[in-house]
Amino acid sequence: MACQLQPDTSGFADFVTTTGATVQVGVASASGTVQITGATLNGTPAAVTAGTVTFTTAAGRNLLNLALMGSDPQEDYTVNELCDATTTNPMANGNLEDGPTRGFRIDAI
Amino acid sequence: MPFKRLTVCAALAAVCGPLFSQSTTDNGLAGFRVAQSLASPTFDPSSLADVFGAHRLQLIQYLRAKPAHKTLVRDAAFQATFRDVLQAVEDARVDEQTGSSSSSAGSTSAAERPGISDLLTAAIEAGAMTQTLDQNVLTLRANVEGLYRFVTGQEIIPQCVSPTDTACNGSALNNLELAASFNVSSSSNTASVSGQEPASGAQATELLSVNRRNFASATARYVIVNSRDLKSKKYRDAWLAWFNANAATIGPAAADLLKAFDDIINVVANTPAKGPDGNPVTRTITVNGQSSTSPVMVYDQWLVTTRADLKAAARTTDAIETVLKQRLDVLETSMRTLIPDLDTKLELAGNAYMRYFNLTRQGYELGNMPMLTASFTYAEPSAQPKLLISKIAFAWSPKGKGTVNPGTVTLNGGVSMYTKVQPTDTAGKTSRWRSADFALQFDRPMGGTSAPAAITLGSYIQYQVSPGLIDIPAGSVTPTGNVPLPGNATVLLAPKGTIAVAHASITLHIPKSGIRIPIGISWSNRTELVKGSEVRGHIGFNIDTDSLALAK
Numbered sequence: 001m002a003c004q005l006q007p008d009t010s011g012f013a014d015f016v017t018t019t020g021a022t023v024q025v026g027v028a029s030a031s032g033t034v035q036i037t038g039a040t041l042n043g044t045p046a047a048v049t050a051g052t053v054t055f056t057t058a059a060g061r062n063l064l065n066l067a068l069m070g071s072d073p074q075e076d077y078t079v080n081e082l083c084d085a086t087t088t089n090p091m092a093n094g095n096l097e098d099g100p101t102r103g104f105r106i107d108a109i
Numbered sequence: 110m111p112f113k114r115l116t117v118c119a120a121l122a123a124v125c126g127p128l129f130s131q132s133t134t135d136n137g138l139a140g141f142r143v144a145q146s147l148a149s150p151t152f153d154p155s156s157l158a159d160v161f162g163a164h165r166l167q168l169i170q171y172l173r174a175k176p177a178h179k180t181l182v183r184d185a186a187f188q189a190t191f192r193d194v195l196q197a198v199e200d201a202r203v204d205e206q207t208g209s210s211s212s213s214a215g216s217t218s219a220a221e222r223p224g225i226s227d228l229l230t231a232a233i234e235a236g237a238m239t240q241t242l243d244q245n246v247l248t249l250r251a252n253v254e255g256l257y258r259f260v261t262g263q264e265i266i267p268q269c270v271s272p273t274d275t276a277c278n279g280s281a282l283n284n285l286e287l288a289a290s291f292n293v294s295s296s297s298n299t300a301s302v303s304g305q306e307p308a309s310g311a312q313a314t315e316l317l318s319v320n321r322r323n324f325a326s327a328t329a330r331y332v333i334v335n336s337r338d339l340k341s342k343k344y345r346d347a348w349l350a351w352f353n354a355n356a357a358t359i360g361p362a363a364a365d366l367l368k369a370f371d372d373i374i375n376v377v378a379n380t381p382a383k384g385p386d387g388n389p390v391t392r393t394i395t396v397n398g399q400s401s402t403s404p405v406m407v408y409d410q411w412l413v414t415t416r417a418d419l420k421a422a423a424r425t426t427d428a429i430e431t432v433l434k435q436r437l438d439v440l441e442t443s444m445r446t447l448i449p450d451l452d453t454k455l456e457l458a459g460n461a462y463m464r465y466f467n468l469t470r471q472g473y474e475l476g477n478m479p480m481l482t483a484s485f486t487y488a489e490p491s492a493q494p495k496l497l498i499s500k501i502a503f504a505w506s507p508k509g510k511g512t513v514n515p516g517t518v519t520l521n522g523g524v525s526m527y528t529k530v531q532p533t534d535t536a537g538k539t540s541r542w543r544s545a546d547f548a549l550q551f552d553r554p555m556g557g558t559s560a561p562a563a564i565t566l567g568s569y570i571q572y573q574v575s576p577g578l579i580d581i582p583a584g585s586v587t588p589t590g591n592v593p594l595p596g597n598a599t600v601l602l603a604p605k606g607t608i609a610v611a612h613a614s615i616t617l618h619i620p621k622s623g624i625r626i627p628i629g630i631s632w633s634n635r636t637e638l639v640k641g642s643e644v645r646g647h648i649g650f651n652i653d654t655d656s657l658a659l660a661k
Binding site for chain 2: 006008010011012013014016017018031032033035037038039040042043045048060061063065066067069071073092094098099100101102103104105107109
């Protein structure tokens, strides 16, 4: 599966993609313990399976919000689009100290 | 006079004193940590603008601090930022040994704590607990694995991509710490000591003096049980087991948190912006060669402008905070227009966050597990024969409510021996064994979540198997009368006895700086070479790179 999300250089969204794209998102961290504990897509709960969230983009604005938790309160993490078994597309870096949730604006055409 | 040695360190503390008076930003922007971030030359101030993505909690906190909302704020705990509260977990740790041991010429703790550094720590301390001569002692500690990774240019903390990934597991060297102590007194210190010449039994008195800036000791410490290290495999395994066992509780709490935040954020992030003419603002998106027109949302427009304003602002805390506050107020106006019951929703978000955080910190409390460390020291105490010291340090924290460590009890047991066989009496007996020592200490962080101080109460007992030995430098004379000491004597037997020490101290901590300043007082019934009780003052200045890294 090719990577679906492209950074939006205009800054009006975080990423742009095509409508109907299937996107899988996961988290990597120094300890490997940072977990996605919950997710919503446009305000609707999205299933978290084995620490990843998979969703299909709808036309227009897609608001992906993640709740995170990890074993080290000061741990750095990277939210990745999981493109295939060996390819990841970094979406954002963060630290659990900055808060337990993270949001993304994805515009699909 | 021991207290004269406090002068240097007191001056050091005076330099640092103003840091204690630094007030946290009280305009609701504390969570953005502008001043700390600006310390990094690579920090991009425009990144602060992403308050719907990376800085949601800081936005909620800012809005809740506004006068319009303050009357609704009932949960004072939320006033602390998530980062501040979590930093308190590290700040409140009282199990890490940064200075020298109680048997050195300058120490600020009766017991040796079992925790080791992740990378480097440095401490300068004044005031001996058991040694007859007290000095200023500089102690440097380094984690072997952390130092090796640093020196070889590797990631100090390697990443794992999943809980089953082993790339981030520390090696055995991660539990090994090497330390060295040096006497760094600015002037020599002297004391008059009396002892018995082993061969003749003659009494002699010597004026001891110490050389400044000399090597004091080298120590290797290995943590046998290291479950308090948040990066240890044992702690991670325990945390993952806790996480899996509590998934049924964590999931709903996460869903509540997301819903509460979504109710505030999604409306503004999904409402099309209008231009001055009242028409929707649009833009063209191109993906894979296909283009389409899409609306620009209220938040998108605000974000682009805010990023530009922050980028253009002078790189000072005041300038950045002024722009940020101005732009957040603009966003708040839009939010209040689109969300008439914003204050109620902020309250719900605050409550949902506290429920989620209460769950989170249950996992962190797994870190308050027993810890066991073994150490081996080669020491060159002033005016005494060289020593080998082995010690076991054990720490345990009782369960307590809240994030902050409720206290740690530390126990030490150890033995010391001379590097060479030494005389033990005037009848010709010899032995390598010198003493056995035991210590008990209680450390407790004070001052709530910011943990600006910690109190320490400790006791130490040294049972002398053999009399203490006084090294006699060549050509030594008695302190009065300039009478040469026995010509063939190399050591004198000091009066034998058991040393008991009681110690109390307070450690001041500059939050997020890695700097700790212990100030204490001790009473001992005698010192290693001289009978008679002593009351001494102790002060130190410690820097821990772990906390410095966390304050990035």
